[in-house]
Amino acid sequence: MTAQVSPIPSSRQPGSRTNKRRPWTVGEWIAEIVKYTVLILLAISFVMPFYWMFSSALKNDAQVYVAPPIWFPNPAYWNNFPDAWNSQPFTQYMLNTLFLYAIPYTIGTVLSSSIVAYGFSRLQWKWRDTLFYLCLATMMVPFQVQMVPLFMIFKRLHWINTFLPLVVPAFFGSPYYIFMLRQFFRTIPTELSDSARIDGASELDILFRIILPLSRPALTVVSLLAFIGAWNDYLGPLVYVHDQSKFVLALGVESLRRTFTFNSTIANAYPYLMAVSTLVVLPIIIIFFFGQRVFIEGISMTGIKE
Numbered sequence: 001m002t003a004q005v006s007p008i009p010s011s012r013q014p015g016s017r018t019n020k021r022r023p024w025t026v027g028e029w030i031a032e033i034v035k036y037t038v039l040i041l042l043a044i045s046f047v048m049p050f051y052w053m054f055s056s057a058l059k060n061d062a063q064v065y066v067a068p069p070i071w072f073p074n075p076a077y078w079n080n081f082p083d084a085w086n087s088q089p090f091t092q093y094m095l096n097t098l099f100l101y102a103i104p105y106t107i108g109t110v111l112s113s114s115i116v117a118y119g120f121s122r123l124q125w126k127w128r129d130t131l132f133y134l135c136l137a138t139m140m141v142p143f144q145v146q147m148v149p150l151f152m153i154f155k156r157l158h159w160i161n162t163f164l165p166l167v168v169p170a171f172f173g174s175p176y177y178i179f180m181l182r183q184f185f186r187t188i189p190t191e192l193s194d195s196a197r198i199d200g201a202s203e204l205d206i207l208f209r210i211i212l213p214l215s216r217p218a219l220t221v222v223s224l225l226a227f228i229g230a231w232n233d234y235l236g237p238l239v240y241v242h243d244q245s246k247f248v249l250a251l252g253v254e255s256l257r258r259t260f261t262f263n264s265t266i267a268n269a270y271p272y273l274m275a276v277s278t279l280v281v282l283p284i285i286i287i288f289f290f291g292q293r294v295f296i297e298g299i300s301m302t303g304i305k306e
Contacts (some may be wrong), residue, residue, distance in 0.1 A: 004180055051224050057275035084272035093252035100163045100232040101248055109172030109177055109226040110219060116173045117181035118207045122193060139175045165240045177222045184218035185211060220294045249280050
C-alpha cells in the first residue's frame with residue numbers, strides 16, 4: 001500500500017502577485033507633491049537667468065528698458081546674434097580660446113594629473129602620503145596670492161603676452177584633479193596591476209593600457225572641468241595677455257562691455273552683450289548635455305576609498 005502525501009498548503013497561488021505594493025497614504029502623497037514642487041521651483045530658478053539672457057538678446061533697447069519686463073520679445077531681433085558677434089573679432093577670440101588655451105590646458109591637466117595620481121594611489125614608496133597631503137594643502141593658496149610672484153617669474157622668462165603662463169603649468173598637475181583621479185584609481189582592483197607586472201609590463205604600460213582605459217568616467221569629469229575652467233577663465237588671460245589679437249572670449253566680452261560703457265550712443269548695446277554672452281555659454285551647455293551621463297557617473301564613482 002502506498003501512502004498518499006497531501007500537498008502542503010501554500011498561500012502563494014499561481015499567478016498571484018506576492019509583492020503587491022500598498023496604496024500610498026495621504027501623508028505620502030503630500031510629501032511627494034511638496035518634493036516635486038520644490039524641485040520644479042529650483043529648476044526654474046536655475047533656468048531663469050539663462051532664459052533672461054537669451055530673451056534679452058532678441059530685444060532692442062525699447063524692449064529692454066521697460067517696466068514691467070517683457071518676457072517674450074515681439075518682434076524678435078535674431079540679427080542681433082551675427083551683428084554682435086561681428087562687432088568685434090570674436091571668431092579670432094574663439095580660436096584663441098579653443099586651440100591656444102582650452103585644448104592644450106585640458107590635455108596637460110589630464111596627462112600630468114593622471115601620472116601623479118597613479119604614483120599616489122598605486123605605487124608604494126616612502127613619504128607618499130605625506131607628499132600627497134602637502135599637495136592637497138596647496139589648494140588652500142588662492143591664485144591672488146600667487147599672482148605677483150608668478151608674474152615676476154614669467155616676466156623673467158619672457159612669457160608675458162603669450163599663452164605659455166596659462167598652459168605650461170597645466171603639465172605639472174593640478175591638486176584638485178590629482179585628488180579626484182587618485183580616489184578613482186584606488187577603486188580599481190590591484191590584482192590587475194599585479195598580473196600585468198608578472199607579464200613584464202612597466203608602470204607606464206600599466207597606467208596607459210590598464211588604469212586609464214578603466215577610468216574613462218573619471219577622466220571625462222576631469223576633462224570637462226578643465227575645459228570649462230579654461231573656456232571661462234578671465235583673470236589669468238587678463239594678467240598675462242595684453243595684445244588684443246590674442247584675447248580669449250572672456251576678455252572679448254569684457255572689451256565689448258567697456259566699449260558700450262564708454263560709448264552710450266551705441267544702439268542695442270545691452271542686447272548685443274547678451275547675444276555674445278549666449279553664444280559663449282552655448283558650447284558649454286551643449287557639451288554638458290551630451291556628456292552628462294558620463295559626467296554624473298564619474299562624479300558618483302569618484303569616492304573615497306582607504
